[in-house]
Amino acid sequence: MRSSVIALISDLGAKDYFVGAMKGTILSINSNAKIVDITHEVARHDVRAAALALASAANAFPEGTIFIAVVDPGVGTKRRCILLQTKNGLFFIGPDNGIFTLVAERFGIAKIYEITNKTLMSPKISPTFHGRDIMAPVAAHLTLGVEPAEVGPEIKTIQLIEIPHPELTQSELSGHILNADNFGNLVTDIDTTAALRFAKVGENLRVKIEDKVLEVKFARTFGDVTAGECLCFIGSSGTLEFARNMGNLAEELKIKIGDKLIIQR
Amino acid sequence: MRSSVIALISDLGAKDYFVGAMKGTILSINSNAKIVDITHEVARHDVRAAALALASAANAFPEGTIFIAVVDPGVGTKRRCILLQTKNGLFFIGPDNGIFTLVAERFGIAKIYEITNKTLMSPKISPTFHGRDIMAPVAAHLTLGVEPAEVGPEIKTIQLIEIPHPELTQSELSGHILNADNFGNLVTDIDTTAALRFAKVGENLRVKIEDKVLEVKFARTFGDVTAGECLCFIGSSGTLEFARNMGNLAEELKIKIGDKLIIQR
């Protein structure tokens, strides 16, 4: 089943004509396509951040949605453009540079195709903007009923990037900062199961993030602690997050993505 | 009458997956919903700024439009989620934290419901993201024909925030800075009627904003004064605004939202 929804994620930014040109290209092929922006403010060339945002947002979309992910420092080189179909019926178009590592891991791979069929692309292909000239038109054709297998030959593997994983011992749970969100909250790679195996909601914990130490309450939500207090909680994308209620922990601790954290009871 | 337009306003920012997840949730329930962004760049947790932007934009939308307002520092606590129907036929979904103070004041309250019907929400509700798990699905169901009364029990009052009001004496008109827009223009709480009762377009006025004093011309539009001159004018949202033509008055005066101003003839 395919829908006419095309969801976009990129590092193309809001100020240039890039995203507009992709949307125009899609609408030129299917003026009934429903185009939705996830974000175009992924940090420049940050494939891992895009992989994470995509995996966090994708599940909310209807079956058959086609995602285009354009964080593509290797554009125009031999890296492939691919179409990935996941087991939960979503479609992902983008460069084969690891950007689909997390959606493959979370949703499972059903099929992978290399995009090679030039009849589904724009007649002129800029070697620096495959998002507009290859990915956007292929996505638009899929919403019109073109079969996934028509985009090119089936392939068996995709490029993966290394995603750090949390470690649990009897006395410590360690993980990594994957993202600092718009509110300065720290999103980690510690999933719900690991977090709840280590501690219970309501407990007070101590966390070391690089060389800083914080006392935090394992809470349900912000309002469970007073303004100015620190907390951790199961975040909206299913992993443990750290925050200072009404504060900005990322700025306060000068967090860098990838920083290691160790939680102690 | 309800339309299929859902308009979003929030402090969720452009860089994270949050807004994308709300849109995906809506489209999963009604793939024909027409989703429009007002802004997601409301200053973090600034309920008053959101109330103002919402009241300024809402009137332009078609009857039956459903607005979702997510500036929600109390998410997951006992604060209610509500559906407000105004007398001009618009619907507003959001936290009961005062965010609807101005639309209630300007458009009048027809009905208010507390949102409690779990069958209209996502099966799993994150205590930190009701925008995605409660408000978005309820809005989507409304576009499909669910009646407002189905969302939960009718209630009689909503939380209000204090909005400063202007004061007019014989020699002075005083008010407050409600917003500094993208151009550095200062939006005040002085409405058209009060402004025109105090002075006439064409007059020269003197304004004190905290400890700074400016000479301004009461003009129709920017081009009525030369580049570099100051003016005030009835702004596009119906209140008095102050600007320096081709300048940025907010930066120049280091304005803070809420600053008091006194206009003298």
Added chain:
Amino acid sequence: MRSSVIALISDLGAKDYFVGAMKGTILSINSNAKIVDITHEVARHDVRAAALALASAANAFPEGTIFIAVVDPGVGTKRRCILLQTKNGLFFIGPDNGIFTLVAERFGIAKIYEITNKTLMSPKISPTFHGRDIMAPVAAHLTLGVEPAEVGPEIKTIQLIEIPHPELTQSELSGHILNADNFGNLVTDIDTTAALRFAKVGENLRVKIEDKVLEVKFARTFGDVTAGECLCFIGSSGTLEFARNMGNLAEELKIKIGDKLIIQR
């Protein structure tokens, strides 16, 4: 032929209610209009930057698309609002301040109308926001089948802004920086023909940008040079661009828009 696609470009920014109000106005007239943002982050009052972004994006859109361009420092003065129809079947609505210089040059002018028909505008027109009160409703009416000639009298000329042009001598090709994109790549006004008349892909060139000198490779795409090396290439909007692979040349060189560059072999 007209489509129901309305594409928006402006300097109105993302944080205010402005763009939301334009969209609401359009949907109030035609709730089936398909509204697409090109960008609202054009530098404040920068008509030339808007002209460039518009010309770069427009070609990707379907025939009949209606563009609204709101970079309008003269709003409310005697400057006209116009509707421009180009020879490739696109429609442009905006102030007559030169913002359509490049689309007129690239696509050719079919017809120009001054917008004067008040029955197609909002009943109340703010002298500081014609984007919402004149341009948005006129565009919406066009998507409903109103004929271009109904908006007002045909006129013969539009305001043009001076766009610098490149110069080619036997030993030098000179041009100007038109834009620095989200990646810090420098977009010039040197078109493909001029660039390929002067040099061949694969050649090493020397470029002087104001008082700085760079050695660059004329490449197809970023991956043709190693990380940290400089390159020039035919960019996705058809003109020569300069970049440092995985770097940010605009920041590094403190580029100002309009800076002159001279390329030597």
